[in-house]
Amino acid sequence: MNGDFIEALLQIEKEKGISKDIIFDALESALISSYKKNFGSSQNVLVEMDKVTGEVNVYATKEVVEEVEDDILQMSLDEAKTLDERYELGDVVKIEITPKDFGRIAAQTAKQVVIQRIKDAERDVIYDEFINRENEIITGQIQRIAKNNVYIDLGKTEGVLPPSEQIEGEVYNQGDRLKLIILEVKKTTKGPQIILSRSNTGLVKRLFELEVPEIHDGLVEIYSISREAGSRTKIAVFSKDPLVDPLGACVGFKGSRVKAIVDELNGEKIDIVIWSKKIDEFIANSLSPSKVLKVDVNEKEKSAVVVVPDYQLSLAIGKEGQNARLAAKLTNWKIDIKSKIQYEELFDKKVEEGKYEDGDSEEDGKEKSLEDEHINEPLE
Structure with missing residues (x-):
């Protein structure tokens, strides 16, 4: 380890946004493993690395005890005081045991471990960046398509657009740029997984x-x-x-x-x-572009019967009921749509069945007709 190595770590910190302290911690852990692997030590080993010069020192640590039971891990108080009079029971003594050729061995053995820890640190940086961006919009370029999953280049990492979050019928080609929403960020053993959506x-x-x-x-x-x-x-x-x-x-x-x-x-x-705060107005607006003649609401059951002109019934319902279905989701109310003729026929039927008193006006009768019918289910 030398000054050039320290310079390299500073460059990594600058380019990848990884703190050099994280890399030093990873290095020290790797060097402990390296020492034990090469020298077969069962001692408690401490590795210290000078963050300015890159110099590495290895120490054996021993606890100061009154009666030594394991001379590899413990040291008597009398022996400790021969090293430094200030040692007391319970202190930990550091004894330098750095081998002469440890720098070369450590560099070779620790290389892959350090690379892996740097990768892990990079993943953590990416995860921390994206976990706070859930539900944000992002622009990315299609990198590849595999097993119906579309992989999007997001710069520092890639996100995945799964089939369930794709727009039905939309064609995805490599190189296309898309706007997507970050639906979820997961932490996995292979790094952060960023789930994107076009359909949300x-x-x-x-x-x-x-x-x-x-x-x-x-x-x-x-x-x-x-x-x-x-x-x-x-x-x-x-x-x-x-x-x-x-x-x-x-x-x-x-x-x-x-x-x-x-x-x-x-x-x-x-x-x-x-x-609109007035639910009947909001329901009428939600059925746009259809014109609405009348909206009767049932506050208790959050349902409404909507009357539209006869010639606009199909427009109000929409193809395969889509317009009515979306209006129901938008308002969170159950909506049943009737044409003017259907509405009047319903009133006439109730009159024939004798459900209204002679004194009822036509309008009163129609109101009661709707109350009696309890038409609360949305159109399929």
């Missing part, structure tokens, strides 16, 4: 924070998001400043802001709706 709703949230300054600054807030990745997303927003239009802020001039997000998600449709 958090990605949409972070993209809006990037593209919409009003969201980033807290003037506009995201209330909730429901998403079927690769197909459609609904996002509910509201403004904390009455002078700021939340819808306009998210859409941007000529739709530039939302277009940037849609492009990043390869054409995924995005519905931006206004959140």
Whole structure:
């Protein structure tokens, strides 16, 4: 060990962000193993390394005891005082036992151990960096694809985009650059494993924070998001400043802001709706782009029956029920959608069954009809 070696350690600290003290600790542990391996010692061995010159010294340590039972590990008080009068019972005596050629042997034997410890330290640095970045957005380049897993180059390390977190139908090619969300960081024996996602709703949230300054600054807030990745997303927003239009802020001039997000998600449709404290208004907004005529809510069961124009029933429900399903997830309410004709037929049926009194108005009857029906299940 010499000054050049110390310089090399300082360079490693600078380039890899690993404290030289961590490397010195690893070296001292490795040198103890090296000494015992080469010299077959059963002594308690202590290795000290000068952090300026790189000089290495090996010491045998012995405990000062009143009666010696093991002369390899213990020393009598009288013998200790011959070395230094200040020793007392219970003290530990250090006796230098550095072999003449230990520097060469130590360097050879410890090399692989030191390299491994440096790798471990690098992994810890990477883990500590990414564990605090869970749920953050990150940009990476596709490095390789193996067994349907997409491996992303993140600079100091790589992350994995598993099949479950990929957008259905999205094509991944080596060299492509993607924005992803850091879903989870795991500590494994092979180093930190960084799980990335393209399908998580958090990605949409972070993209809006990037593209919409009003969201980033807290003037506009995201209330909730429901998403079927690769197909459609609904996002509910509201403004904390009455002078700021939340819808306009998210859409941007000529739709530039939302277009940037849609492009990043390869054409995924995005519905931006206004959140309202009035649940009937929020439910009506959530079914955008369909027009809503009436919303009857059941606060106790958190369910609602929504009446839409006859010609917009299919639009309100959406392809395979997607629009209604996303609206239910967005509002966290059960939603049943009826056309105006279905709503009126339900009222007429109840009248025929004699469930309403003669004095009820048509509107009262329709209200009771809905209460009696208890239509609370969301559309499949």
